[in-house]
Amino acid sequence: MATRRSLPAATPSRRARYAAALTIAVAAAGLSLAMARAQPPDGARVAGDDRQPVVLPEPMRTHTIANMRDHLLALQQISEALSKGEFDAASRVAETRLGMTSLQAHGAAHVAAFLPAPMQDIGTRMHRAASRFAVEAQGAGASNDLRPALGALSAVIGQCVACHAAYRYP
Numbered sequence: 001m002a003t004r005r006s007l008p009a010a011t012p013s014r015r016a017r018y019a020a021a022l023t024i025a026v027a028a029a030g031l032s033l034a035m036a037r038a039q040p041p042d043g044a045r046v047a048g049d050d051r052q053p054v055v056l057p058e059p060m061r062t063h064t065i066a067n068m069r070d071h072l073l074a075l076q077q078i079s080e081a082l083s084k085g086e087f088d089a090a091s092r093v094a095e096t097r098l099g100m101t102s103l104q105a106h107g108a109a110h111v112a113a114f115l116p117a118p119m120q121d122i123g124t125r126m127h128r129a130a131s132r133f134a135v136e137a138q139g140a141g142a143s144n145d146l147r148p149a150l151g152a153l154s155a156v157i158g159q160c161v162a163c164h165a166a167y168r169y170p
């Protein structure tokens, strides 16, 4: 009888413990869901973002992203050089930092192995376009007509835009 009497007393406290454990479990599940939403796992698609995730191992990702910032700096330096009529400088920056000559410095072959083929193609088109701009910038020095060089620069930027519209590095 003593056990029967102590049992009803124990039941509510056990229920309370179950309830507490359940609350913690639900909270933990909710938290991990919130974290998963804030930080999607590598390679996962994100709602509202159509870009394809391309996973690069570290430190390759950090190196590639830093290289991107140098691409933007190079475009700024090219625009500035063009505005001052410094066509040789504009040509040199384009060829060495964005053009075919830049590929070795960027370790491009190493990174390319991790990129989908269409993404590699955009990269190749960007490097070729930059080398074409380098030639047009030299030409602008001779002809004093900026338009072909500006058109070639726009073709370079068009490849930056094309790649950014399609891919991201998670």
Ligand code: HEC
Pocket (backbone or CB within 6 Å): 065, 066, 068, 069, 071, 072, 075, 098, 119, 120, 122, 123, 126, 156, 157, 159, 160, 161, 163, 164, 167, 168, 169, 170
């Ligand atoms: C072949 C693809 C490709 C090309 C070409 C390309 N980018 Fe990027 N770039 C990327 C990807 C992918 C990211 C990462 C975007 C993300 O994860 O949101 C990026 C990021 C960047 C960033 C952000 C860097 C940071 O610190 O987060 C800059 C700036 C940038 N690119 C500039 C450029 C410029 C300028 C050009 C053209 C001269 C260019 N990129 C060409 C793929 C490319």
